[in-house]
Amino acid sequence: AEVKKIAVIAGDGIGPEVVAEAEKVLKRTEELFGYQFETEHALFGGIAIDEKGTPLPEETLQVCQSADAVLLGAVGGPKWDNNPKELRPETGLLGIRKALGLFSNIRPAVIFDCLKEASTLKPEVLEGTDLIVVRELTGGIYFGEKFRREGANGQEAVDTCVYNVNEVERIARQAFEIARTRSKKLASVDKANVLETSRLWRETVVRVSADYPDVELEHVLVDNCAMQLLRRPSSFDVIVTENMFGDILSDEAAMLTGSIGMLSSASLGEGSFGLYEPVHGSAPDIAGQGIANPIATILSVALMFRLTFGYHDAAESIERAVKEVLDAGNRTGDIAVDKSTAIGTVAMGQLIVDAM
Amino acid sequence: AEVKKIAVIAGDGIGPEVVAEAEKVLKRTEELFGYQFETEHALFGGIAIDEKGTPLPEETLQVCQSADAVLLGAVGGPKWDNNPKELRPETGLLGIRKALGLFSNIRPAVIFDCLKEASTLKPEVLEGTDLIVVRELTGGIYFGEKFRREGANGQEAVDTCVYNVNEVERIARQAFEIARTRSKKLASVDKANVLETSRLWRETVVRVSADYPDVELEHVLVDNCAMQLLRRPSSFDVIVTENMFGDILSDEAAMLTGSIGMLSSASLGEGSFGLYEPVHGSAPDIAGQGIANPIATILSVALMFRLTFGYHDAAESIERAVKEVLDAGNRTGDIAVDKSTAIGTVAMGQLIVDAM
Ligand SMILES: CC(C)[C@H](C(=O)O)[C@@H](O)C(=O)O
Ligand SMILES: CC(C)[C@H](C(=O)O)[C@@H](O)C(=O)O
Numbered sequence: 001a002e003v004k005k006i007a008v009i010a011g012d013g014i015g016p017e018v019v020a021e022a023e024k025v026l027k028r029t030e031e032l033f034g035y036q037f038e039t040e041h042a043l044f045g046g047i048a049i050d051e052k053g054t055p056l057p058e059e060t061l062q063v064c065q066s067a068d069a070v071l072l073g074a075v076g077g078p079k080w081d082n083n084p085k086e087l088r089p090e091t092g093l094l095g096i097r098k099a100l101g102l103f104s105n106i107r108p109a110v111i112f113d114c115l116k117e118a119s120t121l122k123p124e125v126l127e128g129t130d131l132i133v134v135r136e137l138t139g140g141i142y143f144g145e146k147f148r149r150e151g152a153n154g155q156e157a158v159d160t161c162v163y164n165v166n167e168v169e170r171i172a173r174q175a176f177e178i179a180r181t182r183s184k185k186l187a188s189v190d191k192a193n194v195l196e197t198s199r200l201w202r203e204t205v206v207r208v209s210a211d212y213p214d215v216e217l218e219h220v221l222v223d224n225c226a227m228q229l230l231r232r233p234s235s236f237d238v239i240v241t242e243n244m245f246g247d248i249l250s251d252e253a254a255m256l257t258g259s260i261g262m263l264s265s266a267s268l269g270e271g272s273f274g275l276y277e278p279v280h281g282s283a284p285d286i287a288g289q290g291i292a293n294p295i296a297t298i299l300s301v302a303l304m305f306r307l308t309f310g311y312h313d314a315a316e317s318i319e320r321a322v323k324e325v326l327d328a329g330n331r332t333g334d335i336a337v338d339k340s341t342a343i344g345t346v347a348m349g350q351l352i353v354d355a356m
Numbered sequence: 357a358e359v360k361k362i363a364v365i366a367g368d369g370i371g372p373e374v375v376a377e378a379e380k381v382l383k384r385t386e387e388l389f390g391y392q393f394e395t396e397h398a399l400f401g402g403i404a405i406d407e408k409g410t411p412l413p414e415e416t417l418q419v420c421q422s423a424d425a426v427l428l429g430a431v432g433g434p435k436w437d438n439n440p441k442e443l444r445p446e447t448g449l450l451g452i453r454k455a456l457g458l459f460s461n462i463r464p465a466v467i468f469d470c471l472k473e474a475s476t477l478k479p480e481v482l483e484g485t486d487l488i489v490v491r492e493l494t495g496g497i498y499f500g501e502k503f504r505r506e507g508a509n510g511q512e513a514v515d516t517c518v519y520n521v522n523e524v525e526r527i528a529r530q531a532f533e534i535a536r537t538r539s540k541k542l543a544s545v546d547k548a549n550v551l552e553t554s555r556l557w558r559e560t561v562v563r564v565s566a567d568y569p570d571v572e573l574e575h576v577l578v579d580n581c582a583m584q585l586l587r588r589p590s591s592f593d594v595i596v597t598e599n600m601f602g603d604i605l606s607d608e609a610a611m612l613t614g615s616i617g618m619l620s621s622a623s624l625g626e627g628s629f630g631l632y633e634p635v636h637g638s639a640p641d642i643a644g645q646g647i648a649n650p651i652a653t654i655l656s657v658a659l660m661f662r663l664t665f666g667y668h669d670a671a672e673s674i675e676r677a678v679k680e681v682l683d684a685g686n687r688t689g690d691i692a693v694d695k696s697t698a699i700g701t702v703a704m705g706q707l708i709v710d711a712m
Contacts, residue, residue, distance in 0.1 A: 146552035157556035196502035200513035227611040
């Protein structure tokens with residue numbers, strides 16, 4: 001098979017620890033399935049600020065651009081929180097999304113059997129919840145013009161939320177395509193009763209829906225969606241929404257599963273290129289202790305295999321291995337009921353590799 | 357005592373039914389406490405569109421402006437959902453907020469003992485939850501310039517989010533004042549890692565906080581807040597945030613209490629003037645059947661007594677009456693476990709009036 005190039009960005013906090021386990025999974029996949037990967041490491045986020053003076057060094061971008069996919073650990077931490085904007089990890093995150101054209105963020109929110117009790121929602125409400133939030137990632141108020149000015153009533157700050165028809169159309173098509181492979185139900189979330197961008201969003205989604213007559217489309221206002229996710233999470237299948245609403249709703253959806261330490265995500269552009277990362281953050285409080293849970297990052301590799309490489313056999317092997325290891329009762333500290341029996345990052349990674 | 361003028365806007369759907377019960381509470385308050393109210397009814401929302409051709413007729417605004425407080429039922433319904441913007445009930449809602457200078461929306465999210473089980477959250481997570489969302493109501497992306505234009509990539513829509521220092525300062529002061537009367541904990545919610553308006557928001561809140569050294573201030577990013585509300589609702593006391601984030605988070609907070617049919621809200625400006633309304637909507641599906649729950653509207657009257665008139669004795673009497681009636685097992689359909697024993701709107705209203 002063709003050698004696939006993967007840019008590996010360990011990042012900050014627990015990033016390097018969890019990414020190291022994911023790399024063992026890559027190696028094991030080569031042995032078991034004959035696929036070939038070439039990995040190249042790059043600096044990004046806080047560590048890049050410290051070592052290169054910028055969160056997104058030019059050479060990191062080049063490594064990513066010449067790769068078939070990117071595996072990202074996590075970025076950020078209190079050390080950089082009070083830096084000026086150009087020297088903050090999240091500026092790198094926004095920059096890499098834009099530079100790589102990653103216009104779509106895919107976040108599956110699923111319930112892990114072994115973590116059913118970890119949710120703050122009642123198990124009977126959660127039962128059967130398996131949804132995907134498709135978030136537009138390179139438009140909206142995140143990337144519109146921002147500035148300060150002197151107004152009639154003192155200093156003012158301005159953010160601009162802009163969407164053009166093409167931006168909405170491409171994310172809508174992607175969401176419809178995903179919905180088609182699942183239960184053929186798409187909820188488009190907007191605030192069309194207030195925002196002009198939402199009205200453009202809704203018109204465009206409606207127009208695109210003509211090409212997907214097999215998918216049932218529903219429009220949900222963002223405030224109502226925040227409520228319905230709590231009230232009837234299992235009734236959602238695919239949710240598509242704009243950048244800012246997606247930021248809020250995808251975090252709400254992830255948290256309600258109780259499995260946030262286990263969830264993976266993909267950021268996709270045109271074609272098969274994608275950036276894959278765990279939903280959880282860099283957890284600076286437990287960094288360097290060897291106790292972080294590597295499962296979300298390992299499952300991000302499985303997602304990469306499915307969405308970028310089409311290596312469904314290897315993805316399946318990883319997902320099955322994770323399930324087996326959990327079913328056998330192995331737990332890292334974050335998901336252990338009895339913390340005294342918790343295993344570390346490396347032990348968990350090794351168990352999964354062995355079970356593949 | 358001075359006669360207090362109350363503008364009464366019944367509105368659409370179940371609005372007229374629940375407002376009628378709240379008016380009985382006003383009458384009973386006059387008898388019991390010697391306060392005097394003069395009510396004036398006005399058309400607003402869908403019914404005003406039907407009868408006057410606009411959701412916010414000039415005379416309605418005048419009735420409100422000459423009143424000491426406004427009691428609102430609910431507005432909107434599918435009948436007007438596809439109307440052009442100027443002929444939609446929510447345009448009236450935004451218009452009345454702006455015209456009356458109601459820059460602050462106060463939404464208490466509390467748990468009713470009898471409804472503990474109605475939440476989709478586990479009771480032990482909900483235990484002790486008693487928070488208030490203070491939402492900025494006349495600024496931000498709701499009221500900034502909105503338009504369409506032809507861009508390089510086809511048609512674009514634009515919304516502008518603007519805040520000036522004064523707008524942030526007055527809502528921040530109000531939130532600090534409220535926090536001071538409670539557990540002295542304020543969470544300010546923003547997206548300062550992305551938005552310029554959020555950076556102005558945070559700077560201003562920090563500056564104002566110097567005048568409230570007794571209140572503990574925490575900054576929470578909006579995506580994290582959407583998660584933490586689910587994970588540890590009882591750890592929040594007062595939450596203050598901008599218009600759009602407040603729309604989403606206050607609905608999430610209301611829903612997680614499981615008591616959404618029972619929650620009241622206040623929209624306040626400078627001085628003591630305020631508009632009071634239930635959090636729930638116009639529920640067109642059950643309108644006209646005499647089965648709507650009037651409690652949220654009745655409790656909105658109690659909130660009006662506290663915040664606008666300072667009639668704490670009468671407010672207390674209403675709140676105690678509601679508790680007694682519920683403790684005695686009386687339920688409307690929406691909160692009844694056994695629907696066959698449910699009582700109607702008028703019966704519930706009368707029981708509360710009798711218990712005052
Ligand atoms: C760190 C921040 C800029 C980022 C975002 O808001 O997009 C994060 O919350 C996310 O969801 O990836
Ligand atoms: C109807 C709509 C314009 C309104 C808002 O978004 O403010 C409503 O959701 C609310 O919260 O009062």
